[in-house]
Amino acid sequence: MTRRPPLPPDLFDELCPSPLLPFRFGDKWAPLVLHCLADGPRRYSELRVPLGRVSSKALTQSLRGLERDGFVSRTVYADPKLRVEYALTPLGRSALEPLDAACQWATEHWDELLDAREGGDGGLAAG
Amino acid sequence: MTRRPPLPPDLFDELCPSPLLPFRFGDKWAPLVLHCLADGPRRYSELRVPLGRVSSKALTQSLRGLERDGFVSRTVYADPKLRVEYALTPLGRSALEPLDAACQWATEHWDELLDAREGGDGGLAAG
DNA sequence: AAGGTCGGTCACCAACTGGTTACCAAGGCC
DNA sequence: GGCCTTGGTAACCAGTTGGTGACCGACCTT
Numbered sequence: 001m002t003r004r005p006p007l008p009p010d011l012f013d014e015l016c017p018s019p020l021l022p023f024r025f026g027d028k029w030a031p032l033v034l035h036c037l038a039d040g041p042r043r044y045s046e047l048r049v050p051l052g053r054v055s056s057k058a059l060t061q062s063l064r065g066l067e068r069d070g071f072v073s074r075t076v077y078a079d080p081k082l083r084v085e086y087a088l089t090p091l092g093r094s095a096l097e098p099l100d101a102a103c104q105w106a107t108e109h110w111d112e113l114l115d116a117r118e119g120g121d122g123g124l125a126a127g
Numbered sequence: 128m129t130r131r132p133p134l135p136p137d138l139f140d141e142l143c144p145s146p147l148l149p150f151r152f153g154d155k156w157a158p159l160v161l162h163c164l165a166d167g168p169r170r171y172s173e174l175r176v177p178l179g180r181v182s183s184k185a186l187t188q189s190l191r192g193l194e195r196d197g198f199v200s201r202t203v204y205a206d207p208k209l210r211v212e213y214a215l216t217p218l219g220r221s222a223l224e225p226l227d228a229a230c231q232w233a234t235e236h237w238d239e240l241l242d243a244r245e246g247g248d249g250g251l252a253a254g
Numbered sequence: 255a256a257g258g259t260c261g262g263t264c265a266c267c268a269a270c271t272g273g274t275t276a277c278c279a280a281g282g283c284c
Numbered sequence: 285g286g287c288c289t290t291g292g293t294a295a296c297c298a299g300t301t302g303g304t305g306a307c308c309g310a311c312c313t314t
Contacts, residue, residue, distance in 0.1 A: 024152070028272075044291055055273060056292065070243025081281055082290060091239050098232040102225040112218050116197025155302075171261055182303060183262065208311055209260060 025099055026069070029054055029062040034088070037072060038096060041087035071095060152226055153196070156181055156189040161215065164199060165223060168214035198222060 025031040029051060036047055048059060063086055066072040071092035077083040088096075106113065152158040156178060163174055175186060190213055193199040198219035204210040215223075233240065 045289080053273095057274090057294095058272060060292065061272080068243065070239060076291095078280095084291060091236060091243070094236060095232065098225065098229040101228045105222065105225040109218060109221060112197060116195065116218070172259080180303095182305095184264090184304090185302060187262065188302080203261095211261060 025095070025102075026065055026071075027062055029058055030066055030071075031099055031103075033059075033062050033066060033086075034071065034092060034096060034099060037086060037088045037092070041075075041085040044084050044086070047086065066092070152222070152229075153192055153198075154189055156185060157193055157198075158226055158230075160186075160189050160193060160213075161198065161219060161223060161226060164213060164215045164219070168202075168212040171211050171213070174213065193219070 025034065032051060033047060036042055036050060044059070044063075047063075048054060048056070051059065054062075063072065063074070067074050067086075070089055072086050073089050075085045075087070077085065152161065159178060160174060163169055163177060171186070171190075174190075175181060175183070178186065181189075190199065190201065194201050194213075197216055199213050200216050202212045202214070204212065
């Protein structure tokens with residue numbers, strides 16, 4: 001297992017468009033999970049760090065959904081002790097492209113999105 | 128007003144990835160609405176045709192959300208009689224790019240998506 | 255005058271989403 | 285032995301989403 005830096009707790013800070021952009025990929029946490037897996041497999045407990053407010057139930061749900069739909073693979077290692085790793089499948093990796101495109105679009109039009117929201121009730125459509 | 132063909136009732140047939148793709152843009156109907164507006168303004172009743180199963184309430188909700196977030200504009204004409212037209216704003220038009228990218232991705236990976244779903248319980252994550 | 259179309263609103267309701275809390279077994283550490 | 289970590293599951297509950305059906309005024313046609 002290559003040594004990669006752990007996922008920082010502030011990976012998704014308040015200004016990151018990912019959680020707020022009007023695109024949804026799967027459920028609430030799915031796009032963030034995919035993003036977390038972009039640079040290699042991660043363990044369940046690793047994923048919880050940057051997501052912060054995710055409950056174990058919600059994360060499990062997201063992961064099960066992503067696994068069921070073929071975006072991530074789940075591998076259990078019992079080497080010396082229990083370890084579960086989630087990794088992107090080729091399908092999941094290919095999905096990062098449109099996901100990133102959506103994220104980049106949101107970043108580019110962030111100001112317009114905020115302008116439109118001002119004077120409204122403060123929520124993106126279903127977002 | 129240029130003469131454009133009316134929206135066909137079968138615009139979104141069962142095999143069209145739009146309604147099933149795991150990306151969500153706003154609420155359930157929003158991406159379809161945006162797609163319907165791609166080639167020019169449409170009236171409320173025009174939009175109901177291709178959407179088919181949408182209730183007036185749901186369509187209104189979608190449109191209100193898209194309007195609030197700056198994706199579409201709503202214009203009321205009382206010329207001789209009441210007419211309400213919805214049109215894409217520049218922001219809404221720009222959003223078609225990542226939306227189409229997502230749709231194209233889903234089309235390209237349609238087989239894989241179906242394969243993954245077989246043997247599952249038949250639903251895309253939150254889709 | 256009667257009925258249809260247009261563009262909705264309102265009340266009600268069922269299903270789904272997602273959060274909280276408690277709980278669990280297996281293994282490691284002190 | 286006792287507690288922590290890991291990777292969850294189960295029960296409960298509140299909020300949101302979205303469907304149905306009734307209804308509405310303004311306008312047009314017959």
